[in-house]
Amino acid sequence: EESMLDVALDEVDTSGEGGGEGIARPGGVCGHLESALPREVPRGADCADCRREGTTTVHLRMCLTCGKVGCCDSSPGTHASKHFEATGHPVMRSIEPGEVWRWCYQDDLLG
DSSP states (O other): OHHHHHHHHTTOOOSSTTSSSSOOOSSSOOHHHHHOOOOOOOTTOOOHHHHHHTOOOSSEEEETTTOOEEEOTTSTTOHHHHHHHHHOOOEEEEOSTTOOOEEETTTTEEO
16 A cells, blocks of 8 residues: 555545545545544554564554554555455555555555
């Protein structure tokens, strides 16, 4: 998801005037991003898979379907992406301080 972030940020409508409130729409509206409900970030969140494997987490992501916290694609384990591949849960959000963006794996869209 990091490789797409710089490109996708240029395509995001953050004005609120486009009706999507920040949902990137190169080919249309992403229903997964629109319907994903916010979740509270768990206190002391970490990537349990990285901890178990003894690998380093670069950035944390959280699944908006079930709340599982995983590491980003820049981390050796890429556990957030692996969670999507295993479950089909389409939307995650960054839980890094100061970041509020979300990513739809299914549609490759930033929101």
